[in-house]
């Protein structure tokens with residue numbers, strides 16, 4: 001059982017730095033026209049995808065590698081009376097057409113992927129007039145190979161850049177933009193109640209495999225949380241890239 005299996009079985013929503021508060025903050029910083037085509041990549045259990053449809057009356061597509069996440073997103077959308085087009089797919093090779101989306105959203109997703117490949121795909125599917133919001137974990141200080149190995153084993157994170165590294169990757173991928181907010185993880189309010197019980201699997205909390213994932217996550221965060229920060233980018237495709 002990996003970290004994302006556990007999140008899907010527990011029905012954990014807003015599994016990104018700052019949770020729903022950070023989502024609300026960036027949603028208040030952008031303009032999206034009614035009927036706009038919006039893509040939420042690595043949508044998880046679907047709260048942000050639903051909010052995008054509810055807040056902006058947008059036409060939302062939600063993609064996740066994990067079929068259970070996509071299924072949960074569809075169930076949540078139907079419970080909240082919004083339409084979401086759910087797609088099982090890989091951010092590194094999106095099964096979506098070029099130049100389609102007015103807004104692409106990624107909340108704590110790219111660290112689990114080959115970042116350059118994912119950014120290339122985002123560049124391909126976003127319209128040249130479109131925008132991208134990316135909420136990411138970052139490291140605040142240099143970390144060891146041992147640290148990276150552990151993060152890969154516990155979370156499946158392939159790479160966790162620092163702020164400069166993130167900026168360089170977006171620039172190299174053909175985007176310009178700004179940081180809406182950033183800081184240490186410890187500066188964020190932690191909402192302990194982010195589970196949707198309608199999505200949760202009743203047996204999840206009695207499954208030792210799920211409990212093991214939770215315990216490893218809790219222990220790692222206690223030991224290493226101070227080395228972690230977050231950054232929220234608002235980006236646009238660079239003209240001519």
Ligand SMILES: C[S@@+](CC[C@H](N)C(=O)[O-])C[C@H]1O[C@@H](n2cnc3c(N)ncnc32)[C@H](O)[C@@H]1O
Nearest residue numbers: 014015016042043044064065066090091107112
């Ligand atoms: C930490 S969770 C965040 C989920 C959601 N964005 C949220 O904020 O609650 C990361 C999500 O990315 C998905 N994911 C990881 N690698 C992916 C990939 N290569 N393509 C698509 N989704 C991926 C996982 O299945 C998981 O749902």
